[in-house]
Amino acid sequence: MTEPLLARFDAPALDGRLRWHNEPSRYRVDSARGRLVVEPEAGTDFWQRTHYGFRVDSGHFLHVMARGNFVLTTAVTCFPVHQYDQAGLMLRISADCWLKASVELEPDEPHSRLGAVVTNGGYSDWSTQPMGKQERTFWFRARAEATAIIVDSSLDGQHWEQIRMAHLTERTPSIELSCGLYACSPKGAGFRAEFHHLELEPRP
Secondary structure, eight states, X not given: OOOOEEEOSOSXXXXXXXXXXXXXXXXXXXXXXXXXXXOOOBTOOEEESTTTOOEEEOOEEEEEEEOSEEEEXXXXXXXXXXXXXXXXXXXXXXXXXXXXXXXXXXXXXXXXXXXXXXEETTEEEEEEEEEOTTOOEEEEEEEEETTEEEEEEESSSSSOEEEEEEOOTTXXXXXXXXXXXXEEBSSOSOOEEXXXXXXXXXXX
């Protein structure tokens, strides 16, 4: 049975149930502010094949295990530097089957990109929508319901808008998913992501 989790990052150490996939060399728990501060290493990303051709699975992902129906939520404040600097939520079964939702910087465009990447069978897709560069803090929510993952975003944690509904082909009712927060810097170091919390709520 999936256990509920509420990590507020207000203690000196991380919750003992959380595990890193590709632990970053630079991160810290700022317990005074209730933030997990992650500074991704250069050249880190999650992507599989589509359009760009490359396969990369080097992003930093802090996760807990879950199965069945649940709601996963986080909030993150971003201080981007390079194109594609990104941070948000991830649900993962394998390197070939996962979902991530985040905001990504586009320094040469009038806006950043809010969106989701879904990877099935070792091929990624990317759905996006424009987001004003003045926005720094974002809430992300992933609802695992039966055969679907529904992704929502918010600018205040109160008013949510759906940005994606998807299916992960390797997911079954009994399979465990790695669920948590992630950050990447595909082009260069210097990006800082400050996560406010990570919540996992089991659902019937």
